[in-house]
Amino acid sequence: MSGKTVAGAIRAALCERDARSKVMAARRVARDWRLGRLAFAFEVAMPDAPGRPEAPELLAPGRMPKRGKAGSERGRIALWHALAHIEFVAIDLALDMAGRFGAEMGPQFVSDFLAVAADEAMHFALLDRHLRTLGSHYGALPAHAGLWSAAHDTRHDVGARLAVVPMVLEARGLDVTPGTIDRVRAVGDERGARILERILDDEIRHVRFGANHFDAWAARLGADPQELWKSLVLRYFRGNLKPPFNDSARLAAGLSRDLYAGVACAKSNGISHASRDGGGFRPSP
Known part of the structure; x- marks a missing residue:
């Protein structure tokens, strides 16, 4: 071991501004931790906000x-x-999760979320490469500024x-991605x-x-995980949980319909402690 710490490596990756450098840094810290x-x-x-490229x-x-129009270039x-x-x-969300809460949650928590960071880095690289086949690149268009807000709002509380x-914003991707796949395939983009x-x-x-780490956290608190999750989502999630839900993918990910259906109903009736409206983690296709 060289004397480097996992927190120092994570912070350095978070602070990278160049997109390609961040991808490489995220994959490197995950590999170095694993080895x-x-x-x-x-x-x-951890920094209050991660490094960002100029575009x-x-x-x-x-x-x-x-x-x-859908299907247009x-x-x-x-x-x-x-x-x-x-x-x-x-x-950045995965890196910050590991670096901000790893000390209290333990080495397996760090391992899991650094693996997530490496996956997300690979996903970004694939998507940017695909953009280039269409004659564009990441940074060529404006982007949504609100995606980091969920991390900022929950920076004090791992639960x-x-x-x-993961249990709301990323889970939304399980709902919308199958439909996006169908639309992309319908216009002949098999690679996409x-x-x-x-x-x-x-x-x-x-x-x-x-979901697994949340259940473990709730057990440490002696709390019912479903009730704790519902109270936290109502308090901290700015948007709405809207059907349709991909129940089979959510169940494979450890989320039962009983868990999120009640929150979706409460949100639709305006029962929430959140004061601002943000939006989800995945764009509508």
């Missing part, structure tokens, strides 16, 4: 331009750019972070469809990591 090259030590704090320009949800590029941005932010990020199928398979595992 035992990083000490389980948390001597540095894309980040806009509030209401200022995002329309994507164009403009619409296709806008879709893949939005998906690439989601995966780019997801790298809230687990409840909102295969990329999304790979991402969907990985995201089931990512959500399961979140």
Whole structure:
């Protein structure tokens, strides 16, 4: 072991501004941790916000331009750019999860979320490469500025972070991705469809990591996991949980319909402690 710490390596990856450098840094910290090259030590704090490239320009949800007609060249590029941005932010979400809460949650928690960070980095690289085959690239269009807000709002509470990020925002990807795959395949983009199928398979595992660690956290508190999850989502999630839900994928990820159906109903009736409206983790195709 070289004397490097996992927290120091994670912070360095989070602070990378260049997209390609962040991808490489995320994969490197996951590999070095897996190979035992990083000490389980948390001597540095995580940054309040991660490093960002100069482009894309980040806009509030209401200022995002329309994507164009589905199937048009403009619409296709806008879709893949939005998906690439989601995966780019997801790298930071996973890194921050491991670096901010790893000391209290333990080495397996760090292992799981660094593996997620490496997956998200790979997803981003695949999506950016696909964008380039369409004559574009990541940063060519504006992007949603609100995706990091869930991390900021839950920076003080690992239970809230687990409840909102993997178990709500990432779980939403399980709902919308199958439909996106169908639309992409319908316009003849088989390569894009295969990329999304790979991402969907990985995201089931990512959500399961979140659900498993949330259950373990609730057990440490002596709390009922379903009731705790519902209370945290109502308090910290800004958007709405809207059907249709991909029940089979959610169940494979450890989320029962009993868990989220009640929250969806409460949200639809306006029962929430959140004061602002944000939005989901996945864009509508």
